[in-house]
Amino acid sequence: MSTATTTAPTPGGTRRPGARARTAPNRPLLGLLGIAAFLLLWEATPRLGVVPERYFPPVSEVLLTLAQRALTAPFWEAVGHTLYGWALGLAIAFVAAVLLGFALGAAPRVRAFTTSTVDFLRPIPSVALIPLAVLMYGTDIRSTLLLVIYACFWLIYIQVLYGVADVDPVAEQTARSYGLGRLARIRYVVWPTTLPYLMTGLRLAAAVGLILSITAQLIIGSPGIGQQITTAQQGNAIALVYAWIIATGILGVVINIGVRALERRVLRWHTSVRGEADT
Template sequence: MTVVVETRSPSTSSLGPGARGRVAPTIAIVATLVLWQLAVTVGLIDAQYFPDMVSTVTQLAGLVVSSSFWLALADTLMGAALGMAWAVALGIPLGVLFGSTEWLYRAFRVPIEFLRPMPSVALIPVAVLVFGTGLEGKVFLAAFAAFWPLFVQTVYGMHDTDSVVVETARSYRVRTFDRLWRIKLPGALPFIMTGARISAAVALILAVTAELLFSQSGLGYEINLARSSGAISLMYALIIAAGFLGLLLNAVMVFIEQRVLSWHPSTRELLP
């Protein structure tokens, strides 16, 4: 009897799920950087408006040891965090109230539908007029923009609660507060956490937008300052740093969401 031994060379198919999940993004990032450098080097992109990858990455590395960069980063995070805090403090309680009181939601549906799609940047003149060009104006814009995803998701979550479960609890004479606390809120929590993740990103976007347009500090201000002074490589490095900040913020929110919803079937299998 002949025994055939099959040998295989190492490949990505032999990697674990976690390793395979890291290989593809790494290859994509490296390929993007190489194509960026080549496009500028051969002249497909004008280096006057889009600097090469090496000089931009060098500027990005220099930001790590720059105290002014970290101060600007802290200022941007402060504006986004305060805006998010106001959105949470107002959006979740009001969402629970409107989501559990049908007549109240119907009564205010018109002003809600009017304000919800309003572009937050349209309120920049109001922010400057009322709050000035300091931190308060930035927080106002971030809070207004971040409020609506959280509010709407909370309302939808309250409406999505299984009516059979609610009616069963009512038939057993479970108190209104207990029905809200033990049935409706847990049922709405996945919606609320999704709204919080969206709102955190929106708050950061509006904080940087406010800094670009009227604020005198923060990442947006530093980006605008680099543009006006002709430091194009620095400008792109700051833009990339803002992108990394958004990526980190989203990762933090996903981590919090998975821990808060560790009991929920949709996230239980994702936890280590």
Template sequence: MTPSIEAGVAPRRRAGGRRPRLDAARILPPIVSVLAVLALFELLPRVGIVSARQLPPSSEIVDTFISQLSTEAFWRDIWSTLQGWALGLGIAIAIAVPLGLALGSTPLLHRALRFVIEFLRPIPSVALIPLVVLLYGTGLTSKVFLAAFGATWPLLIQVIYGVQDVDPVATDTGRMFGLGRFQRMRRITLPSLLPYAATGLRIAATTSLLLTVTGELVIGAPGLGHSIDLARTSAATTLMYALILATGLVGIVINSAFRRMERRTLRWHPSQREVAA
């Protein structure tokens, strides 16, 4: 009896012993790479390879960023940017998901609208800025329009592919067992669609943020992009880089949040089990 108990306990101990090394292997490379980049940007202006007026040392940029955390204007810019990002992404979801379901499940409709989609999808949102300014001015609506336009396409394409990738044998089997259209959609189509939609949503979230900041930068709508442009025009180079750093951190937080949501939602999917392993 004793050997069998010990044999059952030993693997758990070994697995527990390996976990810290696995976590270190995941955490250390990003930390080392970030420290290396910071050291590089600290060294370049210090040794005179680039002018400190054009690229301040990373330590000064980080200090300025930390000082901005205590200012009301900084958090007001963060809120304005996140507001435009969320509205743009929400509109993109409201358009892309039902339209993608309709196009993916109706081949005739997909063929009819395919040319229109392929024509509109490659148009850069920045190219629409003159039209957007004429229609909506330089406020919140303009940057929301740009964000929604750019974020719609990756999500729409992924939803279409997800619906079209449903196994026809599974659909026919569900029909043979008397499942209605709604039940087939819930039990067969949605599980096949979710991995595609999750990837499209994560890409759309990042795209929405990029175009929100771009709209603020070019149009002048309130937010981080507008403050970056103001710092540039006033020769506040260190502040400009600090705000760029803040924008990058916001993007990392958003992408990480959607990745975590994707892993939790798709725990049952083989791709997520491979990532967890």
């Protein structure tokens, strides 16, 4: 952990109550500075002729296009389609992964039995399933869902398995000696132990799910942001392509902020969120 440094203590690392309060306000500021530097670089690159402006418009032009589009209904319709595929896919993956993760986590034999299959299926990129998705569901929303669920499921499932395996044997034994039944032990011992893992899985899956939702629309052509990007590309509307890419980035940031807020709320009792040790 952080040994000698006093300038940037990691939360929970150097246990001084004031440290966190002092570094916290700088973070959004630094974030904004980072964005400003990035935008400046983007604006300058085509303007200075490093890349031809015709093929890489400066950010001011892109943002203007984005602002114009954001006032139209089709823009929000596309955003809605993308969010729909993402949310539904993530929700299904979440529920399935939690149920299966707890069930298999509690049955070590079955878990051992399925490990090799999981290890085989897990690394298969969701995009590789596109031909299968198209064959089964065409350009339907179900194609998008298949890809999103496949990608999100493993991320959450694996975290749940680790979480369930991480239960402190002493806590487990204590619960048993207090006469807690199986369900009560899951409720009071296994669930709280797994929750931080689960939230990590959810956070990873939320980001990956958005990527897959858009990729599916991009390649399969189901309605949404991805399809809009393709249409813009096919029409050689380069500023619009980048406008959609920025919109995607903003969406990603918003989703990440949302999930982190949820994580902080759900885990507000946990040391990683409280930022203090229980000593």
